[in-house]
Structures are given as structure tokens and as C-alpha cells.
Amino acid sequence: MDDKVSLLEAYNKADYPIGGNGKRNVQVLKEVIENTDGNTDSDMYGKGKVIEDFQTKMARYLGKESAVFFPSGTMAQQIALRIWCDEKQLKKVAYHPLCHLEIHEEKGLRELHRIESVLLANEERMISLEDVLNMTEEVACVLLELPQREIGGQLPPFEVLEAISAHCRGSGIKLHLDGARLFEILPYYGKSASDICALFDSVYVSFYKGVGGIAGAILAGDEAFTSQSKVWKRRHGGDLISLYPYILSSDYYFEQRLPKMERYYREAIELAERFNACHAIATKPLTPVCNMFHVHANVSKDRLEKALISVYAESGIGLTAFLRETGETTCMFEVNMGDRYANVPKDKLSNAFRLLDEKMQSTE
């Protein structure tokens, strides 16, 4: 516990933390609100210009008939799957074992919606076309997460997505996109958001990952789907009288950061190369396909923690605030590129990696 606090402290104290867009503090909201006319009316229980305009804008951007703003992706995605299950009268969906719904939502899908999950692929790899073709159980919906965050933000080839989509359409299976990081993958695919979303019946996107907003999500699909989703949003307690703090900030940072996604992606590739040049360290994937990747180290969490704290102190560069133990002598952490990286002096960064490499060699 003490160690954990000190790595976080060391990261926060570093002159140049490399990840993310900056601190998650009230300034993030202050900047938005200072740029908003105080006379702007609040949304009211899902109605009003501020929410309707943003929903229309995102529906167009995603190439869908309609879109609904939700306070969270957890709520939006459970609801999407519930609608598809109700439509098919079959309470079963298929997704990856490391899907957000499976590991981060206290089994809300089962406890609230009584929907069972069929797990495709495994914790080491993405869902393949074969996984979908070879499903033995009938399901109402397949959920694909692009990129697959818990394995470092990996992506299948676009042709695989097309083939999975074609198969699902031909088999009466709905295809849902967990696009928490959809904006972040556009440069790799070289596709528009609507090109990708066209393969899916329903799509969720988030505004506090690469976009760096405060919270909030959009769920998009056809009109019949989204109008049902509004009923479920009320049932879940998500149809707040006012969602505008999240809507305004989502829109503001979407405009600000969408054009930077290509840069974040390039920077992720560059930074991953630096990690991979270090002793006993490898990134997953080796070459990132978006603004995120995982860093795996062949050294215990305790030892890497100590090494990192001294690297931060000596170089002024913060590499991560948290480590996760993956074995007795292995650990990992996640890197998400955002606004911060461009401000890191390259000589200081090189020095930090030189120090890290040295320490990794000496920890063996």
C-alpha cells in the first residue's frame, strides 16, 4: 500500500508524466464552462437543444440514424445487449473473456438483466472469425471491443471485421461495438468512424478515454433501437434532469482532440520502441495500433516499482503511476498517449530510458 502510493506520488511529482492528457481535476470542467454562455439552457430529462444537438452530431459522425447520450458506457452497453436479447427472446450474448461487462461491472448484465454470456477467444488473444463461426451456442448478440483494451489495445484486420459482420447479419445475430476507444483506432484502419460503425447494429463510444472529457457515452443505432434505449436509460436511473456538464465537456474535447488521434498513435509507436529497447521489457502489442499499449516486464512488481521511482527522480520523467502484478517475477502497466507526450523533452526522455534499461539489467 505504501509502495503503491509512492509510485503514484513519484509519477505526479515528475516534471513530465508521459501518459494521458493531464490531471483529472476541476480545471478540465472550468475550461469548458468558461467557454460556454451561462444563458445556455440545461437539457431536461433527455430533451432540449444541448443534448439533442450533440446526439444528432454524433449520430451523423457515426453514420447511424440516431444516438442517445448516456452518463456511462456501463449503462449504455448493458441496455444495448438487453434490447437485442429482448428482440430475439434469447438472453444470451457472446463476448471476449476480458470484456468490460465481464470483469468491471460487478456482473450487472446478469444481476439486472439476467443475460448470460458466452466467452469467445481467450485472455491471450482477440476474437477471430473462426471463434464466431464455431460458436456452438445460439446468442442474440456478439460484442466486439475495438481495440481490445485488456490485451494492450489490439485490433483485428478490417477484413476480419467485415467477415464477422457479414456472418452475423446472415445468421440473425446482432453485432454490437464496444467503441470506448473508437476515435483512437481510426488512424490505424485509415477508415472513417462511419465506415467502421456500418459493420455494427449498435455502437457505444466514450468521451473520457482519448477524448479526455469528464464522463459520458453515446449509444447509436437505428431509431427503433435508440428509442427503446431511452426507456431503459430511465429505468437504470440514467435519465438525469441535467446531463449538460458531461455533454458540453464531451463535445468540447471531442472537437479539440479528434484531430490529434493520428499524432497520439504515432507517438505510441515511438514510445513503444523505446520500451522495447530496454532489457527485460516488451510491449503488447509490439507495435501499437492506437494510442495505447501495455508494457510487460520480467521483474517483480516490487523491484520495478523501486526502479521506476528512482528513474522518475533522476530524469524528471514519469512513466506510469500504477503497476499490476502478473506473476511472482512479472508485472505490467498500461500507457495511454494524449496531450502530455508532445511536451516531453526528447533528451530527458532518452535519459529516462537509458536509466530504466540500466536498472532493468541490474535487477536480474
Added chain:
Amino acid sequence: MDDKVSLLEAYNKADYPIGGNGKRNVQVLKEVIENTDGNTDSDMYGKGKVIEDFQTKMARYLGKESAVFFPSGTMAQQIALRIWCDEKQLKKVAYHPLCHLEIHEEKGLRELHRIESVLLANEERMISLEDVLNMTEEVACVLLELPQREIGGQLPPFEVLEAISAHCRGSGIKLHLDGARLFEILPYYGKSASDICALFDSVYVSFYKGVGGIAGAILAGDEAFTSQSKVWKRRHGGDLISLYPYILSSDYYFEQRLPKMERYYREAIELAERFNACHAIATKPLTPVCNMFHVHANVSKDRLEKALISVYAESGIGLTAFLRETGETTCMFEVNMGDRYANVPKDKLSNAFRLLDEKMQSTE
């Protein structure tokens, strides 16, 4: 539809709308954020100083062991009832037929939690001790809404609450308080919030009724209860990465308006008298017991609408923005007192009521 818009427009255009605290616009948030240090860290998924401090403060204020901030009361209350039902292994609760869960939540309690409701009393009156004593069905929990909003914000005598509470405790029935307007009823009872909450096992309060915040709710009870509620909050999709826009505004306006609840209550009594002096108009209750009451008119919605629009235009006073039809020749509206009323010039107000009385006589 055109008529409805024009009453709303006429109300908004009036120099002195009498109800509420002011417009629900971005200025409400701007004022809070301008008074908050930008370096204040965001809460993170229910943790961090900004949320924990407010939860502790509200737990103390309500006299409960623990409190949890929720994005909405809909979410908080369904979860409270679910916890009590699970504890008793009985999916049945009792409440008033005009309870928020029964009429405003798209049956979320049934659709998400499979909890059945037993309706106590009827649409004309509050729940009495006899209603609770004479329940023929076993329930896990009784919910009382104080004040009962949909019948004008009525309250039972405090002794009735004590008797219901004693009976429920003796019978193994949990008692939950829908305290959406708890702050508003303290002057009438002459009790502290914790005096009232002591009669209940769990309590929900809202921050956008009399308090005039943006959104948000607190659910309070003992530690075992609130820790379960956090698990359900995640399942519902309410455990947002950042709730601080709602927390900061709840705290800010709670401090600002809690001391004014006595004034709002006195003003409601004064204003209700003015309505009751008009021809064919009566308030419910005749003498308000908090900052709200309903106004019932023995005239069709259309005719009252036309009368009101000309009263607003002639007097500069706006009395209501909406009317609800209750019969062919009857209609009603709700009045909630807030900051605005104190700024209304009394001579203009008298003139408005003189005009209204005239028009009510001539509409017969």
C-alpha cells in the same frame, strides 16, 4: 401544443416568475465552478476527497453511519429496495400509488429488479398508520415519501411516522424514506434531519429540488447497507469516473439554500392564501407544510391557460409555466417556492391576483 408552448413562453417572458430558484441554465454550474479551485482533483469511481468528504458530511447531517452519492434518485431508491428485498429474500415492497417508482421510472423496479409493489392508501390521501397495520401481504420494505409530492406535498403528523416506524421495526419490515424534499419539510416538523431519518433504515435525499443543484442524490444508511449500494451503483452504470460536477454543485447550493427552507415554507403559506382567495381556485393542501403545493382550478385547462397568459402580460407576474388537465372542467399546477419569490414586488403580485380573480369569475 401551441398553447402549451405559449404558456411556457409567457411565463419565461414575465418580469417576475414566482416559482423556483431561477432558470436551469449553465450559469448554475458556472457559479459553482468559478468558486472552486481548478486544482481540486476529480473523484475517481467513487473514491477521492471530493466525493468522500461530501458523503461523510451528509451521513453526519442525516444521522446515518454512511452515505453514498448517486447520479439520480431513481437509481438510489431502486437499489435501496433491492438490498432490503435481497436481505429478506422477498421481492415485494409497499408504497403509495403515486410513488416516484410507480409512475415516473418506466417500471424499472420490476423490469430490472423483479420487485413487485403493494400499493398503500390511494391517490387522494397519504399513507396512514392503519394502512401499514392492515397490510395483508408480507413485504420486505415500506417506502414513505415525505412530503407526498403528487398530492401537493402533504405530510403526516410526526407521531404517525413514529408509530409506523415502531410497527415496521417490530415486524421485521425495513422502512425507507423517499426524502427527495427532506430539507424542505424540516421547518414544519421543527425537527432536525437526523431526528426524522432516525425513524428510517435507509434514506434518499435530492439536491435539485429546493436545494436547486444540477442533479444528484445521497443514499444513507448503515455501513453494511451503503457498501452493498456501491456494488449496485456500479451494476446500474452509476459509478462514473467523475461525479464531481454534481457533487460540487450539490454541496454549494445545499450550503446556500438550506438556511432558506424556513423562508420558502412561510412564503408558500402566504402565496397559497392568495390563490385560495381567488374564485374557483383552491390549493392542496389548503395550508402548505413545506415549500410546495398544488393549485386546483374549477375551469378547463384551455380557459385557465388563456386567463393566465393575459394575467402575466398585464401584471408582469408569471404564476406557472405548465398546466395539467384533471377533468373536462378542471386542471391543476404545482408551485415550488425558491429564491425567486422574495424578489417579486408585493404590489405587482396583488395586482396579478386581482386580475386572476376577475378572470376566474368571468370564465364561469
